[in-house]
Amino acid sequence: MSVWLIALIKIIVLFAWLMLFALYATLLERKESAVIQDRHGANRASIFGISSFGIFQPFADALKMLFKEDFIPDFADKKMFKFAPVLTFFFSSLVIIAIPFGEPIKIGDKTISLQLINPDIALILIFALSSMSIYGVILGGWSSKNKYAFLGTMRATAQIISYEVALIFSVISLIMVYSSMKLYDIVLFQKAYLWGWLPRWGIFLQPLAFIVFIIAAIAETKRAPFDLPESESEIIGFFVEYSGIRFGVYMLTDFIETIMLSLLITVLFLGGWHIPFIERTGLSANWIKAIEIIGFQIKTFLVFGFLLLVRWTFPRYRFDQLMELGWKTLVPISIFNLIVTAIVIGLL
Amino acid sequence: MRGFLYFFETIKGLLITAKHLIVNSFFHTLNYIFRIKTKRKGSVTYQYPEEKKPLYPRDRTLHKMMFRDDGKPRCVGCMLCVTACPSDCIYVKAEEVDGEKIATTFIVNVNRCAFCGYCVEACPEDAIRMDSGKLDFVGYSTNEMVLNLLKRN
Numbered sequence: 001m002s003v004w005l006i007a008l009i010k011i012i013v014l015f016a017w018l019m020l021f022a023l024y025a026t027l028l029e030r031k032e033s034a035v036i037q038d039r040h041g042a043n044r045a046s047i048f049g050i051s052s053f054g055i056f057q058p059f060a061d062a063l064k065m066l067f068k069e070d071f072i073p074d075f076a077d078k079k080m081f082k083f084a085p086v087l088t089f090f091f092s093s094l095v096i097i098a099i100p101f102g103e104p105i106k107i108g109d110k111t112i113s114l115q116l117i118n119p120d121i122a123l124i125l126i127f128a129l130s131s132m133s134i135y136g137v138i139l140g141g142w143s144s145k146n147k148y149a150f151l152g153t154m155r156a157t158a159q160i161i162s163y164e165v166a167l168i169f170s171v172i173s174l175i176m177v178y179s180s181m182k183l184y185d186i187v188l189f190q191k192a193y194l195w196g197w198l199p200r201w202g203i204f205l206q207p208l209a210f211i212v213f214i215i216a217a218i219a220e221t222k223r224a225p226f227d228l229p230e231s232e233s234e235i236i237g238f239f240v241e242y243s244g245i246r247f248g249v250y251m252l253t254d255f256i257e258t259i260m261l262s263l264l265i266t267v268l269f270l271g272g273w274h275i276p277f278i279e280r281t282g283l284s285a286n287w288i289k290a291i292e293i294i295g296f297q298i299k300t301f302l303v304f305g306f307l308l309l310v311r312w313t314f315p316r317y318r319f320d321q322l323m324e325l326g327w328k329t330l331v332p333i334s335i336f337n338l339i340v341t342a343i344v345i346g347l348l
Numbered sequence: 349m350r351g352f353l354y355f356f357e358t359i360k361g362l363l364i365t366a367k368h369l370i371v372n373s374f375f376h377t378l379n380y381i382f383r384i385k386t387k388r389k390g391s392v393t394y395q396y397p398e399e400k401k402p403l404y405p406r407d408r409t410l411h412k413m414m415f416r417d418d419g420k421p422r423c424v425g426c427m428l429c430v431t432a433c434p435s436d437c438i439y440v441k442a443e444e445v446d447g448e449k450i451a452t453t454f455i456v457n458v459n460r461c462a463f464c465g466y467c468v469e470a471c472p473e474d475a476i477r478m479d480s481g482k483l484d485f486v487g488y489s490t491n492e493m494v495l496n497l498l499k500r501n
Binding site: 032034035036037038039040053309310312313314329 | 381
Protein backbone atom coordinates (compact mmCIF):
# COMPACT_ATOMS: atom_id res chain seq x y z
CA MET A 1 0.00 0.00 0.00
CA SER A 2 2.68 2.47 0.99
CA VAL A 3 4.53 1.76 -2.28
CA TRP A 4 1.48 2.94 -4.19
CA LEU A 5 1.13 5.97 -1.94
CA ILE A 6 4.75 6.93 -2.51
CA ALA A 7 4.31 6.47 -6.26
CA LEU A 8 1.18 8.63 -6.18
CA ILE A 9 2.94 11.40 -4.25
CA LYS A 10 5.85 11.22 -6.69
CA ILE A 11 3.49 11.53 -9.65
CA ILE A 12 1.73 14.54 -8.12
CA VAL A 13 5.00 16.27 -7.25
CA LEU A 14 6.49 15.57 -10.68
CA PHE A 15 3.44 16.81 -12.52
CA ALA A 16 3.16 19.92 -10.34
CA TRP A 17 6.87 20.62 -10.89
CA LEU A 18 6.47 20.19 -14.63
CA MET A 19 3.38 22.38 -14.90
CA LEU A 20 4.87 25.13 -12.77
CA PHE A 21 8.10 25.06 -14.74
CA ALA A 22 6.19 25.13 -18.04
CA LEU A 23 3.99 28.03 -16.90
CA TYR A 24 6.96 30.07 -15.77
CA ALA A 25 8.88 29.00 -18.88
CA THR A 26 6.45 31.16 -20.88
CA LEU A 27 7.30 34.13 -18.65
CA LEU A 28 10.99 33.29 -18.75
CA GLU A 29 10.96 33.20 -22.53
CA ARG A 30 9.27 36.60 -22.75
CA LYS A 31 11.62 38.09 -20.17
CA GLU A 32 14.77 36.61 -21.61
CA SER A 33 13.93 37.66 -25.16
CA ALA A 34 13.15 41.14 -23.85
CA VAL A 35 16.41 41.44 -21.95
CA ILE A 36 18.39 40.23 -24.98
CA GLN A 37 16.70 42.91 -27.09
CA ASP A 38 17.20 45.72 -24.50
CA ARG A 39 13.53 45.72 -23.44
CA HIS A 40 11.71 45.10 -20.17
CA GLY A 41 9.34 42.24 -20.92
CA ALA A 42 6.00 41.49 -19.32
CA ASN A 43 5.83 43.29 -15.98
CA ARG A 44 2.29 44.70 -15.74
CA ALA A 45 0.14 41.81 -14.52
CA SER A 46 -0.66 42.64 -10.91
CA ILE A 47 -2.78 41.30 -8.09
CA PHE A 48 -3.86 43.95 -5.53
CA GLY A 49 -1.37 46.38 -7.00
CA ILE A 50 1.61 44.07 -6.57
CA SER A 51 3.15 43.37 -9.93
CA SER A 52 6.67 42.29 -8.85
CA PHE A 53 8.28 41.87 -12.26
CA GLY A 54 5.37 40.04 -13.82
CA ILE A 55 5.27 36.87 -11.74
CA PHE A 56 1.49 36.73 -12.19
CA GLN A 57 1.75 36.98 -15.96
CA PRO A 58 1.48 33.21 -16.66
CA PHE A 59 -1.79 33.04 -14.72
CA ALA A 60 -3.15 36.06 -16.57
CA ASP A 61 -2.21 34.40 -19.86
CA ALA A 62 -3.82 31.12 -18.83
CA LEU A 63 -7.02 32.91 -17.79
CA LYS A 64 -7.11 34.77 -21.08
CA MET A 65 -6.70 31.51 -22.99
CA LEU A 66 -9.46 29.84 -20.96
CA PHE A 67 -11.97 32.60 -21.62
CA LYS A 68 -11.32 32.96 -25.33
CA GLU A 69 -13.79 31.54 -27.80
CA ASP A 70 -13.15 27.85 -28.41
CA PHE A 71 -13.69 27.80 -32.15
CA ILE A 72 -13.84 24.58 -34.15
CA PRO A 73 -14.27 25.03 -37.89
CA ASP A 74 -17.27 23.34 -39.53
CA PHE A 75 -15.17 21.47 -42.03
CA ALA A 76 -12.82 20.01 -39.41
CA ASP A 77 -12.91 16.42 -38.18
CA LYS A 78 -14.21 17.34 -34.74
CA LYS A 79 -13.19 14.29 -32.71
CA MET A 80 -9.63 14.26 -34.01
CA PHE A 81 -9.42 18.03 -33.77
CA LYS A 82 -10.21 17.86 -30.06
CA PHE A 83 -8.03 14.82 -29.44
CA ALA A 84 -4.82 15.98 -31.16
CA PRO A 85 -3.50 18.61 -28.67
CA VAL A 86 -4.14 16.24 -25.76
CA LEU A 87 -2.13 13.53 -27.52
CA THR A 88 0.99 15.60 -28.04
CA PHE A 89 0.71 17.06 -24.55
CA PHE A 90 0.37 13.60 -23.02
CA PHE A 91 3.29 12.00 -24.82
CA SER A 92 5.70 14.88 -24.46
CA SER A 93 5.04 15.25 -20.72
CA LEU A 94 5.24 11.48 -20.15
CA VAL A 95 9.00 11.60 -20.81
CA ILE A 96 9.53 12.91 -17.28
CA ILE A 97 8.77 9.52 -15.65
CA ALA A 98 12.25 8.13 -16.34
CA ILE A 99 14.27 11.20 -15.34
CA PRO A 100 16.22 10.82 -12.07
CA PHE A 101 16.30 14.00 -9.98
CA GLY A 102 18.87 13.00 -7.39
CA GLU A 103 20.33 10.30 -5.20
CA PRO A 104 17.77 8.18 -3.31
CA ILE A 105 16.76 9.83 -0.03
CA LYS A 106 16.00 8.10 3.25
CA ILE A 107 12.85 8.94 5.19
CA GLY A 108 12.59 6.85 8.35
CA ASP A 109 13.57 3.34 7.29
CA LYS A 110 12.39 3.74 3.72
CA THR A 111 14.66 4.51 0.78
CA ILE A 112 12.91 6.63 -1.81
CA SER A 113 14.52 7.02 -5.21
CA LEU A 114 13.85 10.37 -6.81
CA GLN A 115 12.70 8.75 -10.02
CA LEU A 116 9.31 7.37 -10.92
CA ILE A 117 10.50 4.29 -12.82
CA ASN A 118 13.98 3.04 -13.58
CA PRO A 119 13.57 0.69 -16.54
CA ASP A 120 16.48 -1.01 -18.31
CA ILE A 121 15.45 0.62 -21.58
CA ALA A 122 15.00 4.15 -20.24
CA LEU A 123 16.64 5.89 -23.17
CA ILE A 124 14.68 3.91 -25.77
CA LEU A 125 11.51 4.60 -23.82
CA ILE A 126 12.22 8.31 -23.73
CA PHE A 127 12.89 8.62 -27.44
CA ALA A 128 9.93 6.42 -28.29
CA LEU A 129 7.61 8.59 -26.23
CA SER A 130 8.99 11.88 -27.47
CA SER A 131 8.65 10.81 -31.09
CA MET A 132 5.09 9.67 -30.41
CA SER A 133 4.19 13.31 -29.80
CA ILE A 134 4.53 13.96 -33.56
CA TYR A 135 1.24 12.05 -33.98
CA GLY A 136 -0.59 14.85 -32.22
CA VAL A 137 0.92 17.33 -34.64
CA ILE A 138 -0.03 15.20 -37.65
CA LEU A 139 -3.57 14.66 -36.38
CA GLY A 140 -4.00 18.34 -35.50
CA GLY A 141 -2.87 19.58 -38.89
CA TRP A 142 -4.71 16.94 -40.85
CA SER A 143 -8.03 17.14 -39.04
CA SER A 144 -8.12 20.94 -39.47
CA LYS A 145 -8.65 20.36 -43.23
CA ASN A 146 -6.77 23.56 -43.93
CA LYS A 147 -4.09 23.90 -46.59
CA TYR A 148 -1.67 25.77 -44.37
CA ALA A 149 -2.18 23.48 -41.42
CA PHE A 150 -1.53 20.52 -43.70
CA LEU A 151 1.65 22.13 -45.03
CA GLY A 152 2.83 22.70 -41.47
CA THR A 153 2.13 19.07 -40.64
CA MET A 154 4.07 17.84 -43.65
CA ARG A 155 7.00 20.02 -42.72
CA ALA A 156 6.90 18.85 -39.09
CA THR A 157 6.86 15.21 -40.12
CA ALA A 158 9.72 15.53 -42.59
CA GLN A 159 11.78 17.56 -40.15
CA ILE A 160 11.29 15.27 -37.18
CA ILE A 161 11.96 12.08 -39.16
CA SER A 162 15.19 13.45 -40.59
CA TYR A 163 16.50 14.79 -37.30
CA GLU A 164 15.56 11.69 -35.34
CA VAL A 165 18.28 9.81 -37.25
CA ALA A 166 21.12 12.08 -36.17
CA LEU A 167 19.69 12.28 -32.65
CA ILE A 168 19.57 8.52 -32.22
CA PHE A 169 23.05 8.02 -33.72
CA SER A 170 24.55 10.50 -31.27
CA VAL A 171 22.72 8.78 -28.41
CA ILE A 172 24.01 5.37 -29.54
CA SER A 173 27.59 6.56 -29.20
CA LEU A 174 26.69 7.76 -25.70
CA ILE A 175 25.21 4.39 -24.81
CA MET A 176 28.43 2.74 -26.02
CA VAL A 177 30.43 4.93 -23.65
CA TYR A 178 28.13 4.57 -20.66
CA SER A 179 27.38 0.87 -21.41
CA SER A 180 23.93 1.32 -19.88
CA MET A 181 20.57 2.73 -20.85
CA LYS A 182 19.40 3.33 -17.29
CA LEU A 183 19.54 7.06 -16.64
CA TYR A 184 20.47 6.49 -13.00
CA ASP A 185 23.46 4.35 -14.00
CA ILE A 186 24.44 6.95 -16.59
CA VAL A 187 24.65 9.59 -13.89
CA LEU A 188 26.58 7.24 -11.59
CA PHE A 189 29.06 6.64 -14.43
CA GLN A 190 29.61 10.39 -14.75
CA LYS A 191 30.39 10.77 -11.04
CA ALA A 192 34.07 9.96 -11.56
CA TYR A 193 37.11 11.84 -12.75
CA LEU A 194 39.43 11.50 -15.70
CA TRP A 195 43.07 11.83 -14.66
CA GLY A 196 41.85 12.93 -11.25
CA TRP A 197 40.68 16.41 -12.21
CA LEU A 198 38.31 16.36 -15.21
CA PRO A 199 34.73 15.28 -14.36
CA ARG A 200 33.81 12.28 -16.48
CA TRP A 201 30.78 14.05 -17.96
CA GLY A 202 29.29 13.28 -21.34
CA ILE A 203 30.18 16.70 -22.67
CA PHE A 204 33.88 15.98 -22.13
CA LEU A 205 33.74 12.35 -23.31
CA GLN A 206 31.57 12.97 -26.37
CA PRO A 207 31.81 16.65 -27.40
CA LEU A 208 30.81 15.93 -30.99
CA ALA A 209 27.80 13.90 -29.89
CA PHE A 210 26.86 16.80 -27.60
CA ILE A 211 26.80 19.29 -30.48
CA VAL A 212 24.86 16.94 -32.77
CA PHE A 213 22.44 16.06 -29.98
CA ILE A 214 21.73 19.65 -29.05
CA ILE A 215 21.11 20.75 -32.66
CA ALA A 216 18.98 17.73 -33.52
CA ALA A 217 17.03 18.01 -30.29
CA ILE A 218 16.25 21.69 -30.85
CA ALA A 219 14.93 20.65 -34.25
CA GLU A 220 12.84 17.99 -32.51
CA THR A 221 11.22 20.60 -30.27
CA LYS A 222 10.08 22.53 -33.37
CA ARG A 223 11.33 25.89 -32.08
CA ALA A 224 13.39 28.54 -33.80
CA PRO A 225 15.77 28.29 -35.69
CA PHE A 226 13.98 25.12 -36.78
CA ASP A 227 10.39 26.32 -36.39
CA LEU A 228 9.38 25.53 -39.94
CA PRO A 229 6.23 23.64 -38.91
CA GLU A 230 5.06 26.87 -37.31
CA SER A 231 6.78 29.58 -39.43
CA GLU A 232 4.73 32.51 -38.26
CA SER A 233 5.66 34.61 -41.26
CA GLU A 234 4.92 32.15 -44.10
CA ILE A 235 2.27 29.65 -43.02
CA ILE A 236 0.85 29.98 -39.56
CA GLY A 237 1.55 26.35 -38.93
CA PHE A 238 -0.22 23.15 -38.08
CA PHE A 239 -2.30 24.86 -35.36
CA VAL A 240 -3.66 27.61 -37.58
CA GLU A 241 -7.28 26.60 -36.88
CA TYR A 242 -6.80 26.24 -33.14
CA SER A 243 -7.84 28.93 -30.70
CA GLY A 244 -8.23 29.44 -26.98
CA ILE A 245 -7.01 26.78 -24.59
CA ARG A 246 -6.48 24.18 -27.34
CA PHE A 247 -3.88 26.42 -28.89
CA GLY A 248 -2.57 27.04 -25.37
CA VAL A 249 -2.00 23.31 -24.94
CA TYR A 250 0.05 23.22 -28.14
CA MET A 251 2.08 26.20 -26.96
CA LEU A 252 2.62 24.64 -23.53
CA THR A 253 3.71 21.41 -25.22
CA ASP A 254 6.47 23.31 -26.97
CA PHE A 255 7.76 24.47 -23.60
CA ILE A 256 7.37 21.03 -22.05
CA GLU A 257 9.42 19.54 -24.89
CA THR A 258 12.11 22.15 -24.26
CA ILE A 259 12.09 21.35 -20.54
CA MET A 260 12.42 17.65 -21.32
CA LEU A 261 15.29 18.44 -23.64
CA SER A 262 17.08 20.43 -20.96
CA LEU A 263 16.50 17.62 -18.44
CA LEU A 264 17.92 15.09 -20.90
CA ILE A 265 20.95 17.23 -21.70
CA THR A 266 21.60 17.64 -17.99
CA VAL A 267 21.37 13.90 -17.36
CA LEU A 268 23.22 12.67 -20.43
CA PHE A 269 25.93 15.30 -20.87
CA LEU A 270 26.26 17.48 -17.78
CA GLY A 271 26.65 14.80 -15.14
CA GLY A 272 23.08 14.86 -13.82
CA TRP A 273 23.20 16.01 -10.22
CA HIS A 274 26.96 15.57 -9.93
CA ILE A 275 28.75 18.67 -8.70
CA PRO A 276 32.52 18.36 -9.26
CA PHE A 277 34.73 17.93 -6.18
CA ILE A 278 31.84 18.21 -3.72
CA GLU A 279 32.80 14.87 -2.12
CA ARG A 280 36.26 16.28 -1.37
CA THR A 281 34.91 19.19 0.72
CA GLY A 282 34.14 16.93 3.67
CA LEU A 283 30.43 17.79 4.00
CA SER A 284 28.13 15.16 5.52
CA ALA A 285 26.36 12.81 3.08
CA ASN A 286 22.91 14.33 3.65
CA TRP A 287 24.13 17.84 2.90
CA ILE A 288 25.79 16.62 -0.28
CA LYS A 289 22.53 14.96 -1.38
CA ALA A 290 20.53 18.13 -0.75
CA ILE A 291 23.03 20.33 -2.58
CA GLU A 292 23.10 17.90 -5.48
CA ILE A 293 19.31 17.95 -5.84
CA ILE A 294 19.39 21.76 -5.96
CA GLY A 295 22.36 21.59 -8.32
CA PHE A 296 20.37 19.42 -10.70
CA GLN A 297 17.58 22.00 -10.78
CA ILE A 298 20.05 24.83 -11.38
CA LYS A 299 21.76 22.91 -14.19
CA THR A 300 18.41 22.24 -15.84
CA PHE A 301 17.47 25.89 -15.50
CA LEU A 302 20.73 27.06 -17.05
CA VAL A 303 20.41 24.63 -19.96
CA PHE A 304 16.85 25.87 -20.47
CA GLY A 305 18.13 29.43 -20.49
CA PHE A 306 20.74 28.46 -23.06
CA LEU A 307 18.06 26.89 -25.28
CA LEU A 308 16.06 30.13 -25.06
CA LEU A 309 19.21 32.04 -25.98
CA VAL A 310 19.57 29.85 -29.08
CA ARG A 311 15.93 30.40 -29.91
CA TRP A 312 16.30 34.19 -29.74
CA THR A 313 19.62 34.39 -31.57
CA PHE A 314 19.20 32.62 -34.88
CA PRO A 315 16.78 33.30 -37.71
CA ARG A 316 14.77 30.48 -39.27
CA TYR A 317 16.34 28.08 -41.76
CA ARG A 318 14.94 27.64 -45.23
CA PHE A 319 13.48 24.17 -45.71
CA ASP A 320 16.18 22.94 -48.09
CA GLN A 321 18.86 24.29 -45.75
CA LEU A 322 17.18 22.42 -42.90
CA MET A 323 17.25 19.15 -44.82
CA GLU A 324 20.82 19.79 -45.90
CA LEU A 325 21.91 20.42 -42.33
CA GLY A 326 20.14 17.28 -41.16
CA TRP A 327 21.14 14.74 -43.80
CA LYS A 328 24.40 16.12 -45.16
CA THR A 329 25.99 17.45 -41.97
CA LEU A 330 24.56 16.00 -38.78
CA VAL A 331 24.05 12.40 -39.90
CA PRO A 332 27.60 12.00 -41.34
CA ILE A 333 29.10 13.68 -38.28
CA SER A 334 27.20 11.43 -35.91
CA ILE A 335 28.11 8.28 -37.89
CA PHE A 336 31.75 9.39 -37.91
CA ASN A 337 31.54 9.96 -34.18
CA LEU A 338 29.99 6.52 -33.76
CA ILE A 339 32.78 4.82 -35.66
CA VAL A 340 35.52 6.70 -33.80
CA THR A 341 33.88 5.87 -30.49
CA ALA A 342 33.66 2.20 -31.44
CA ILE A 343 37.35 2.10 -32.45
CA VAL A 344 38.47 3.87 -29.28
CA ILE A 345 36.40 1.61 -27.06
CA GLY A 346 37.68 -1.44 -28.94
CA LEU A 347 41.28 -0.37 -28.49
CA LEU A 348 41.01 0.46 -24.78
CA MET B 349 35.68 24.27 -44.32
CA ARG B 350 32.69 26.50 -44.96
CA GLY B 351 30.80 24.45 -42.43
CA PHE B 352 33.43 25.08 -39.77
CA LEU B 353 33.38 28.82 -40.44
CA TYR B 354 29.58 28.74 -40.25
CA PHE B 355 29.75 26.95 -36.92
CA PHE B 356 32.14 29.53 -35.46
CA GLU B 357 29.99 32.37 -36.72
CA THR B 358 26.96 30.87 -34.96
CA ILE B 359 29.03 30.70 -31.77
CA LYS B 360 29.93 34.37 -32.24
CA GLY B 361 26.26 35.23 -32.65
CA LEU B 362 25.42 33.36 -29.46
CA LEU B 363 28.15 35.27 -27.62
CA ILE B 364 26.65 38.61 -28.74
CA THR B 365 23.19 37.75 -27.43
CA ALA B 366 24.68 36.22 -24.29
CA LYS B 367 26.58 39.45 -23.64
CA HIS B 368 23.37 41.45 -24.01
CA LEU B 369 21.57 39.04 -21.71
CA ILE B 370 24.17 39.10 -18.96
CA VAL B 371 24.93 42.83 -19.02
CA ASN B 372 21.28 43.84 -19.24
CA SER B 373 20.15 41.48 -16.52
CA PHE B 374 22.91 42.81 -14.26
CA PHE B 375 21.63 46.38 -14.66
CA HIS B 376 18.00 45.24 -14.40
CA THR B 377 18.82 43.56 -11.09
CA LEU B 378 20.56 46.67 -9.77
CA ASN B 379 17.82 49.06 -10.88
CA TYR B 380 14.62 47.16 -10.20
CA ILE B 381 15.41 44.71 -7.40
CA PHE B 382 18.03 46.55 -5.33
CA ARG B 383 16.71 49.99 -6.38
CA ILE B 384 20.19 51.31 -7.07
CA LYS B 385 20.05 53.94 -9.75
CA THR B 386 22.85 53.55 -12.26
CA LYS B 387 23.65 55.80 -15.16
CA ARG B 388 23.30 52.93 -17.60
CA LYS B 389 19.93 51.21 -17.74
CA GLY B 390 19.27 47.63 -18.71
CA SER B 391 16.81 48.67 -21.38
CA VAL B 392 15.98 51.50 -23.72
CA THR B 393 12.29 51.47 -22.75
CA TYR B 394 10.53 54.26 -20.86
CA GLN B 395 7.85 52.79 -18.58
CA TYR B 396 5.42 55.38 -19.85
CA PRO B 397 2.80 56.43 -17.30
CA GLU B 398 5.26 56.27 -14.40
CA GLU B 399 8.35 57.37 -16.22
CA LYS B 400 8.21 60.03 -18.88
CA LYS B 401 10.62 60.71 -21.65
CA PRO B 402 12.58 63.92 -20.97
CA LEU B 403 11.40 66.81 -23.18
CA TYR B 404 13.70 69.06 -25.13
CA PRO B 405 13.38 72.82 -24.49
CA ARG B 406 12.24 73.30 -28.06
CA ASP B 407 9.35 70.83 -27.71
CA ARG B 408 5.93 72.46 -28.01
CA THR B 409 3.45 71.17 -25.45
CA LEU B 410 0.16 72.46 -24.04
CA HIS B 411 -0.25 76.27 -23.87
CA LYS B 412 0.39 78.11 -20.64
CA MET B 413 -0.44 81.71 -19.59
CA MET B 414 2.24 83.63 -17.73
CA PHE B 415 1.25 85.81 -14.78
CA ARG B 416 2.78 88.88 -13.22
CA ASP B 417 3.90 89.04 -9.61
CA ASP B 418 0.64 90.64 -8.55
CA GLY B 419 -1.40 87.83 -10.07
CA LYS B 420 -2.59 89.64 -13.15
CA PRO B 421 -2.03 87.95 -16.52
CA ARG B 422 0.75 89.35 -18.63
CA CYS B 423 -1.56 89.47 -21.65
CA VAL B 424 -2.52 93.01 -22.62
CA GLY B 425 -5.02 92.04 -25.26
CA CYS B 426 -3.03 93.18 -28.30
CA MET B 427 -4.58 90.43 -30.44
CA LEU B 428 -1.27 89.64 -32.17
CA CYS B 429 -1.58 85.95 -31.30
CA VAL B 430 -5.13 85.88 -32.61
CA THR B 431 -3.88 87.39 -35.86
CA ALA B 432 -0.93 85.04 -36.11
CA CYS B 433 -2.94 81.90 -35.40
CA PRO B 434 -3.48 79.95 -38.65
CA SER B 435 -6.06 77.69 -37.06
CA ASP B 436 -8.12 80.54 -35.65
CA CYS B 437 -8.34 78.91 -32.25
CA ILE B 438 -7.54 81.75 -29.83
CA TYR B 439 -10.24 84.06 -28.46
CA VAL B 440 -9.12 87.05 -26.38
CA LYS B 441 -11.21 89.75 -24.71
CA ALA B 442 -9.56 92.63 -22.85
CA GLU B 443 -10.87 95.26 -20.42
CA GLU B 444 -9.46 98.23 -18.63
CA VAL B 445 -8.53 97.34 -15.06
CA ASP B 446 -6.90 99.99 -12.81
CA GLY B 447 -6.07 102.16 -15.81
CA GLU B 448 -4.41 99.33 -17.69
CA LYS B 449 -5.60 97.07 -20.51
CA ILE B 450 -5.60 93.46 -19.37
CA ALA B 451 -7.10 90.27 -20.82
CA THR B 452 -10.18 89.06 -19.00
CA THR B 453 -10.87 86.14 -21.29
CA PHE B 454 -8.24 84.01 -22.98
CA ILE B 455 -9.61 80.86 -24.56
CA VAL B 456 -7.62 78.37 -26.61
CA ASN B 457 -9.57 75.79 -28.58
CA VAL B 458 -7.18 72.83 -28.46
CA ASN B 459 -9.42 70.89 -30.87
CA ARG B 460 -8.31 73.18 -33.64
CA CYS B 461 -4.78 74.02 -32.47
CA ALA B 462 -2.00 72.66 -34.69
CA PHE B 463 0.77 73.43 -32.16
CA CYS B 464 2.63 75.56 -34.66
CA GLY B 465 3.84 77.94 -31.96
CA TYR B 466 3.15 81.15 -33.95
CA CYS B 467 1.21 82.65 -31.03
CA VAL B 468 4.25 82.23 -28.77
CA GLU B 469 6.49 83.95 -31.31
CA ALA B 470 3.98 86.73 -31.92
CA CYS B 471 3.47 87.62 -28.25
CA PRO B 472 5.33 90.86 -27.35
CA GLU B 473 4.63 90.45 -23.61
CA ASP B 474 5.82 86.80 -23.30
CA ALA B 475 2.36 86.03 -22.00
CA ILE B 476 1.60 82.76 -23.80
CA ARG B 477 4.08 79.93 -23.76
CA MET B 478 3.99 76.33 -24.87
CA ASP B 479 6.33 74.80 -22.31
CA SER B 480 3.93 73.35 -19.75
CA GLY B 481 5.27 69.83 -20.43
CA LYS B 482 1.75 68.43 -20.69
CA LEU B 483 1.33 66.04 -23.59
CA ASP B 484 -1.36 63.71 -22.28
CA PHE B 485 -4.40 66.02 -22.20
CA VAL B 486 -7.61 64.22 -22.99
CA GLY B 487 -11.34 64.80 -22.61
CA TYR B 488 -14.61 62.99 -23.08
CA SER B 489 -16.09 65.73 -25.29
CA THR B 490 -14.83 68.50 -27.55
CA ASN B 491 -16.08 71.06 -25.00
CA GLU B 492 -13.51 69.83 -22.50
CA MET B 493 -10.76 70.65 -24.94
CA VAL B 494 -11.67 74.34 -25.04
CA LEU B 495 -9.32 75.67 -22.37
CA ASN B 496 -9.59 78.87 -20.41
CA LEU B 497 -5.98 79.79 -19.83
CA LEU B 498 -6.72 82.46 -17.22
CA LYS B 499 -8.00 79.87 -14.79
CA ARG B 500 -5.03 79.20 -12.56
CA ASN B 501 -4.65 75.74 -11.27
